[in-house]
Amino acid sequence: MEILESPGLDIFSDSETFVALQALAFVGLNNDLERTPAMGWNPYNAFLCSTTEEQYLTAASNLIDTGLKSLGYEYFNFDCGWQGTNRTASGTITWNETRIPSGIPALGQHVHGLGFKFGVYSDAGYYSCDFVNGQAHWIGSLGYELSDAKTFTSWGADYLKYDNCYSVSPTDFVDDYPPIRLEVIVFSFPSSNNADSSKSKPHYTAMRDALAGTGRPVAFSMCEWGVQDPARWAPAVGNSWRIANDIGPPPSWDNVFRIINQVVPITGFAGPGAWNDLDLLEVGNEGLSVAEQASHFAFWAAAKSPLLVSTDLTSPAESTLTILKNTRIIALNQDPLGTSITFKRRYTNDYDVWAGPLADGSTVAVLLNWQNSSRSLTFDLSDVGFESAEAIDLWTGDNLAAHGSLVLKLADGAEAPAPSFFYYPAAASSSVIAGGASTRVVNSTVTVVGYIGMGGTLTFTNVDGGTTGGTKLVSLDYINADYTFTNTACSNCRNAWVSVNGGEAVQVQMPISGQSWDIKFSGYYVGLSDFIPGANNTVEFSNPNNAWAPDMQFENCYCRNE
Template sequence: MLASLTSFVALALLAAAAPAVDNGYGRTPTLGYNTYNAFACAPDEAKSLDSIAALKKHGLIDAGYKTFQIDCGWQSNQRDPKTGAIAVASDRFPRGLGVVADAARGQGMDFGMYTDQGLLSCDTDTSRGAIGSLGHEAADAAFFASLNATTVKVDNCFVDGKDNSPKVPRTDFVTRFKAMGDALKAHGIKGMTICQWGVPYSSPSNGLQGPAQWTGDISTSYRLSDDIAKGWTSILQISNQAMHIAKRGMSGPGHFADADLLEVGNGGLTAAEEKTHFSLWAMLKSNLMVSTQMDKASPDSLALLANKELLAINQDSMGKPIQLIQRFTNDHDVYAGPLANGDVAVLIVEQGNLAGSMKIDFSLLEIVSADVHDLWTREKKTKVDSYTAEMDQHGCIALRLSNVERPSTFSDKIAWHPATSGKGGVRADCSGCSGKSKVGGIDDAAVYRLDNITAARAKSTLLFDYINAEVQFSFQGETNERGALIRVNGGEEQSVSFPLSGYNWDTDVWKNYRVDLTGFVVGGGNYIEIRGGSKLSQYAPDLDRIGIIV
């Protein structure tokens, strides 16, 4: 089937907004400080007051980090006999939490709280028996309101009092978190971040869903993934889970996807990786929550947190995250996203462990020319059609394009091939697929082959409509990708990475995923062979259809 390719970049960047809370809070992502990555579940009064003072000293409050949030560890193992609210751990906060809240406000910050929607709370020292809010939402919300908290992070541990952090689909997410959301709303607290680590919700009518799909009318923000961990693998795992959310328009004002706390300043990342991590989180429009021991973070780490150009993109009023435009597997990723004044945010991330010069041709973004501002080197160029800069391993190029000129017409054509027209793999029904069926089960033994492909050039761009709903979690070395090894006309295998497309193997199709492959003969009679068994996964993604730009 031959079809016109109406500017896929334009269509991607104009994705419809998802349901969102509209109460005046969270119209832009939250900028602030959270105690968890710095102190785990063991914050105390001195650590909190010192952190607030350090934020002021290093200019981060003036840079826009305006919320100070206590995370897990403030709770005791009992309730206040008068109010019924969780009692504050007096060994850590002997004067109560009001001292910390007042200190934050005294420096121009709001105050944020934490609780857990389980019988017990998440805790890095479970012997303490710190309690959660399940069944006591009204009393705890009233306590948070007495501290004039503007936002509350709500965690998901110990739902039954036994299992610390269950990573299995559940049917009670909506009712359980809505109970706390309603209580916060009743007490005038507008901000809420649901933190259930991107675990699937088992919907009685729609199958498995991610938090982006069910939190829209409950909270102003939601954790898109499992907890962040030290190291580059965690950055990959979270970013690969964020991509389908941005592509489907499920993050924006009143409902921002939270990629978790920043690891900047905590070690485990190189200087280049810290810049990439911060750039990704900023342009994905995640909450930006500093979470490091301020007296131990390097001056360079603290300085990059104050990059005013990236903070401005994060706080842009349009609230649209960058989207993956194309992944050049084992080399680099290219992202782009619109800004309120017509500018375009662009991010290139090095993925091949190779330092060197990197060039981005703006034609990939369907841009003829633009003025360029490099947000790290501060270099500026006027009316150019490409940009070149040096990148370190896992480094990035972060750009803001202005005075953008786009082509007046877009004339590429796609020849589509249903996956079921090929050979190999396993056929299955698929309600979200273009032809209501797909091909899966493609591994090292079950090779898939598609014949009769007509190519216009030796190196051609293919578009894959695929499903990868294999959600992976932190601390396991996984990166939320499925891999495929593809041969063109029997040539050398070319490795291709396919990020997570969603949560549901029946509905969550990633459409128009661009892949450049070499080895075609101009004209008809070409074929491709696809197998799993790559270093990324045993299986390739399930395939809906494959197109080639002709």
């Protein structure tokens, strides 16, 4: 726990620099593609795995007629269901002649003739994904990477979406929880169907190298749903990588919340040529309100996710095109600096604040309304490091709709002084660890307190409330690897209830810090009241709802009024 009043304190000693919420030096895939995130169209959220040639042809025309192509939506991509179920005698992949009667080469030529880049789909497993429990037996590329890469590029492919179904065995549809490996290690290179299919990375490096060997530039989109913490190894393998399970169909605000929590610890791992992929866009599809669709689009854009429209554009609603064609939001996504917004502050059950730099020296701030009603919102510039700034609203309007977003471009900002804190280690002898809570050592160097909740509590004592007491800014360092690929009561987050001096407990909703229990989040800010002047305050952490809170390392308290 940390309290801010002494500006000269160092946050970490050398012994405390264990794996923290910071990326290593960014190294992207060296194929000179996707220097900004891909924009285009994919049929999956509209048509699942049953898209026909007629629907593909209609969609290509719709992208032109709606004006979306002229705004940068240039990739026209396939998804599951186009493949045949048997290879030729020479091992060449085939297509479903009922769905694609003219053949893939002809369809690719048509797409190129319209000025689009052409994207194909395959799978890093025995079969591709389907909706009939693996009985479709659509051909996957595992063990045929060289052959399929040559075939795809001979068809004119400019983009490959590479899925992850049946990558463990011909009968295991999805393996959501393979062993997590954080370090970048050398895997045995797969050369046949006897590959070590319990680990995702070698499947993807095999296709990366096969594509490179063709000599044709092909953007490589890795669709492994965020398993095995790909942001920590994928930048040198693919141009983008999925960071989470599907957003739909059907889409929901809960899905959006789950994905946003999952990207919190990995925004710094992406950059020009290699991007965190938050999944296809659901703008235009039932399940999200218009305000939710706008928030979804704006967040994806500012987080530098690929923007792949995935709706039927035959008769799009006016609101759909208004969102997808907002050139100011598109410009955030295509900003040449290529830096994602990062998590700044969460006001639990209220709103989030995210922000990041742009190439022109300005800053974009994205505020997400978690409340289920329209409301006004006061934005504290200090949450993004400013005392003052000129602001441009990249949407329009004053009130913030239910689950709406405020997207501001901030220029000429005057920097606010950085807060500095008094630090209180969770495992200090002055802390009270009770009810089943206990300490553990991380990487042989740092002691944290876990098993908070289920009756376990952690209480910091002798916390200084400064000269005035009242409400203080508190910064938390914690570890939470409770990641999930499905929606839960707190998807990809954990709750802590924090009470000062026995007062009313405040709920603090804390996203994952990573997919391993040795990666911490530093600097989660929360305002806490009920402090009294002097150094006799107590701060208790618990979770009364039969659930766990994160593991705590520090509470850091800033002795000023919030």
